[in-house]
Amino acid sequence: MLWIELVRLTWLEIWQSRSYRIMLVLALLAPALGIVLGSLFMVDIGKVYVDAIAASSQVLAMVYFIFLVVTMMSRDIFDRICYMLLTPPVTRMDYYIGRFVGFQMGFVALLLLLLLSSAIVGLLYIGEKPAFYQSGFSPWLLAWMVFFHFVQYISILGVIFFIVSWSSGNVETMLFSIAVLLFAWVFPPVLKAMQNPDVASDTPGGVVLLLQWVYEVLPHLQGAEISLSLAHGVAISLADTLLYVAEHVLYALVCFILGLLIFQRRDL
Amino acid sequence: MLATKQILVWFGFVASVLLLSWVRMEPIAQYQTQKGIWASSYSPVMDKAIAGPIPGLMADFRLLDVFAIYYDMKYAYKPIDGQHMAVYLNRAQNLDPYFFDVYRLAGSLLAYDARMPEASIALLQQGITYREDVWEFPFFAGFIAHDLLEDDFLAFQLMRQVVGREGIPLIVLTLASRFLEKSSSKEDAIAFLEGLKQLMPSDYQAGIQKRIDDLRGVLEH
Numbered sequence: 001m002l003w004i005e006l007v008r009l010t011w012l013e014i015w016q017s018r019s020y021r022i023m024l025v026l027a028l029l030a031p032a033l034g035i036v037l038g039s040l041f042m043v044d045i046g047k048v049y050v051d052a053i054a055a056s057s058q059v060l061a062m063v064y065f066i067f068l069v070v071t072m073m074s075r076d077i078f079d080r081i082c083y084m085l086l087t088p089p090v091t092r093m094d095y096y097i098g099r100f101v102g103f104q105m106g107f108v109a110l111l112l113l114l115l116l117s118s119a120i121v122g123l124l125y126i127g128e129k130p131a132f133y134q135s136g137f138s139p140w141l142l143a144w145m146v147f148f149h150f151v152q153y154i155s156i157l158g159v160i161f162f163i164v165s166w167s168s169g170n171v172e173t174m175l176f177s178i179a180v181l182l183f184a185w186v187f188p189p190v191l192k193a194m195q196n197p198d199v200a201s202d203t204p205g206g207v208v209l210l211l212q213w214v215y216e217v218l219p220h221l222q223g224a225e226i227s228l229s230l231a232h233g234v235a236i237s238l239a240d241t242l243l244y245v246a247e248h249v250l251y252a253l254v255c256f257i258l259g260l261l262i263f264q265r266r267d268l
Numbered sequence: 269m270l271a272t273k274q275i276l277v278w279f280g281f282v283a284s285v286l287l288l289s290w291v292r293m294e295p296i297a298q299y300q301t302q303k304g305i306w307a308s309s310y311s312p313v314m315d316k317a318i319a320g321p322i323p324g325l326m327a328d329f330r331l332l333d334v335f336a337i338y339y340d341m342k343y344a345y346k347p348i349d350g351q352h353m354a355v356y357l358n359r360a361q362n363l364d365p366y367f368f369d370v371y372r373l374a375g376s377l378l379a380y381d382a383r384m385p386e387a388s389i390a391l392l393q394q395g396i397t398y399r400e401d402v403w404e405f406p407f408f409a410g411f412i413a414h415d416l417l418e419d420d421f422l423a424f425q426l427m428r429q430v431v432g433r434e435g436i437p438l439i440v441l442t443l444a445s446r447f448l449e450k451s452s453s454k455e456d457a458i459a460f461l462e463g464l465k466q467l468m469p470s471d472y473q474a475g476i477q478k479r480i481d482d483l484r485g486v487l488e489h
Contacts, residue, residue, distance in 0.1 A: 040335075
């Protein structure tokens with residue numbers, strides 16, 4: 001169980017980093033954005049507030065994974081910090097699992113702080129308005145939304161661990177991680193557009209097939225669509241929640257195991 | 269020991285890939301709002317792609333653009349401003365088709381300040397599909413058709429869609445029947461009144477039934 005020690009170490013490293021503490025402060029301040037935006041609108045104030053929190057959560061998640069996780073993993077491997085950790089009896093598997101769970105813990109702490117601050121401010125700010133302006137706002141919906149964001153980014157962490165296992169430097173890791181995120185957003189609308197008869201008749205069948213294959217390889221990031229539904233007070237069914245969780249956990253597992261297999265054979 | 273661990277890792281990998289493929293065959297389609305992408309020529313696909321993980325906030329920003337256009341228009345009306353307002357409302361609708369404010373502004377600012385009743389009705393008609401819980405959109409659309417387009421048959425066709433929705437005030441139904449009397453289609457009139465009758469408590473059905481009987485009498489002769 002040496003990986004548990006590595007989880008603790010990873011958490012301490014994250015906690016000590018100044019950028020993480022700034023992110024925590026931003027998570028505390030995020031509800032202010034919701035209030036400012038909400039005050040600019042006439043009726044759907046609850047919805048606008050939840051939109052602002054959803055956007056803050058997504059932006060914080062991206063900053064956390066791209067600038068903190070990728071940088072720390074790159075530093076570990078390319079600056080050879082992991083030499084200090086990878087000495088017997090610690091195996092590479094312990095190291096990989098410990099780091100993965102540790103980074104997830106850091107992310108959970110960030111999201112919990114965001115949830116806490118936004119739920120308290122939401123209750124005080126939205127809760128006092130008449131029901132007509134609330135558009136179905138409740139702290140439970142916020143918690144539900146944060147949960148969906150958390151699950152979605154398990155896949156992204158898996159992808160990052162896969163990329164780190166074979167990439168040859170810091171810039172390469174960052175480039176590929178950002179590319180995966182960008183492609184995951186851009187592909188669904190583009191593929192949908194290709195189903196339009198006018199576009200489909202002008203596009204060679206091979207190109208469509210190729211794009212569909214690429215899309216199948218990418219993580220399916222549906223958290224944004226789901227938070228949109230939640231912002232309108234529309235609950236998500238249990239079956240869909242289970243499918244969503246299963247998809248992201250399995251995707252992360254596939255990427256993680258593949259990354260681990262490559263990392264175990266890597267010449268450090 | 270190491271070999272067993274490796275076998276387990278490989279087994280886990282293959283099992284996860286198979287399970288993931290199976291899970292992905294069940295799309296979480298209910299919450300995807302992509303069907304709106306081609307709903308309007310004003311709504312390019314790139315809007316969705318650029319909005320990426322924050323479509324809700326981007327839709328809010330598009331509405332702030334609409335407010336800015338409205339204030340420009342208030343001081344010096346230019347027809348191009350009306351077209352801009354329609355574009356931005358359609359963009360917001362494309363990003364968040366459930367957004368109530370989009371349809372509210374389409375039924376008020378776009379119709380009466382921007383003077384674009386056709387664009388307003390087109391947007392409200394999309395709202396009728398997305399917000400099945402709301403009776404206001406068919407009502408707004410129908411009223412605009414009557415008031416600005418002076419097309420009572422279209423007004424009736426739009427307003428009849430409120431039948432079956434919850435919390436409809438009686439005035440909506442009265443207005444719809446009035447437009448209906450002016451329009452020429454008696455079969456539609458009977459169908460609408462039958463639907464209306466179902467909504468009313470039994471004590472209040474006599475008048476509607478009499479009107480249905482009258483219309484049936486006109487059709488038979």
